[in-house]
Amino acid sequence: MTEPILPRIRPAIAALAPYRQGKQAGPDAFKLSSNENPFDPLPSVAEALQHTTPINRYPDATAGRLRARLGERYGVDADQVHVAAGSVSILHQLILATASVGDEVIYAWRSFEAYPSLPLVAGATGVQVPLTAESRHDLEAMADAVTERTRAIILCTPNNPTGPIITSDEFATFVARVPGDVLIILDEAYAEFVTAPDAVNGLTGRLHEKHPNVVVLRTFSKAYGLAGLRVGYAIGNVAVLNAARATGIPLSVTSAAENAAIASLDAEPELLERVAVIVERRTRLVEGLRAQGWDVPDSQANFVWLPTAERTDEIAAAFGENDLVVRAFPGDGIRISVGEEGSIDRVLEVAAGVR
Incomplete structure (x- = not known):
């Protein structure tokens, strides 16, 4: 045959x-x-799921109510908030927006399993920097790995799957060494579980304001328990987030996910x-x-x-x-x-x- x-x-x-x-x-x-x-x-979150846009109607493509709520919470304009179907979707969008053939994306390894595929799908080259013996990001080695081809760097804190954080002092030293035209993605999917007082916190530290090349990612999947609804968000420079929005699949955040996320913030x-x-x-x-x-x-x-x-x-x-x-x-x-x-x-x- x-x-x-x-x-x-x-x-x-x-x-x-x-x-x-x-x-x-x-x-x-x-x-x-x-x-x-x-x-x-x-119960309040489950109740919110009963009051969504009828499923024969499209959701708000901008997730405007959730973006406004998050903007109010973090003291930023709604345009400085981007919502998508999980923070990994935003990671994908940001890499597509910044890197292509001949470009490089740096990340630690071992870290989140999705990272290696992101530059590859964009046509770029992933650059893996080994963790330290203590299973932590080697930020000095990551800064040394930056070249004229580097377009983005992903930092996972706490690191998945090993667990350690990046400290505020470590991040400050690192960001000072990275050129301002290189995007730094601070993936803080597990931030709510952090108790270490010296941990970097992209949002309370307002790093997106101090460094326009920094975007902070958060998710409702872990601490908020909405993994099955797929909703995450980013806070950062409007121009950078607009580029991410341009690469995203429209209408990917359902009204159910938006309602549940808002109800979760109410029940925090x-x-x-x-x-x-x-x-x-x-x-x-x-x-x-x-x-x-x-x-x-x-x-x-x-x-x-x-x-x-x-x-x-x-x-x-x-x-x-x-x-x-x-x-x-x-x-x-x-x-x-x-x-x-x-x-x-x-x-x-x-x-x-x-x-």
Whole structure:
């Protein structure tokens, strides 16, 4: 049988593996693979989902009500806020807007799995800078990697999947070394879980005002528990965000997502109480693992990192056999989300058994 003639696909795209989502969990298992919020939606947020634009009508393409609310919250104009279907969508837009063939995008590695695909899809070249021995961003090495071809730099703080932060002092030293025409994307998807007093905070620090080449990303997926609705936002210079908006897919933020995000902001005190519970569980998990002898980095997110190296597959399988679905990065380590209360002791029990 003659093989059909197919459209030509860019070789780099044909070789690119699709994003690998964390495994789904069975009815009796704890899903600790996707950094989701383990709590059910608040009643007020669930109620907001009942009052959305009829699904036969398009949503507001600008997410104007949410942008206005976020602008009020952070003391910026609504045009300085960009909303899209998750912060990763905004990352994609920003890279498309700044980098193309012959350009470079710098990011730390290991970091968020989506980062390597972003420059590749844009036709640019990704430049990976290894983490330090403490699983932290090596900002000095990242600044050294900047060339005349560099168009964007992605910083993930706290870093996914290892957990450590970038400090305010470290960021100040770094941004001073980066040319002003290079975009710095501060990916703060887990900012609400941070308790370290010296951590950089792009929004309370108003870094977008001090440095027009800095864009700060946040999401409603993690602390706010709206992962299934896909809504994130960026705050930064209007011209930079307009470029991102120009590359985005129109109408990608549904009215349900916008309503739920606004309701979540209204309910923020209740949600932050839940965040405090997750932080307390994280602390117990880190302390318990370290007491067993694991070299666990100082996580400031809603997950912990086990540097399991060549034993990664073996140890991940042991967690799976005990109904704990974790995220394995073969050859490197295992990321374990902080989940339900009942999962904490089980994680520690399995970890002790494979230590």
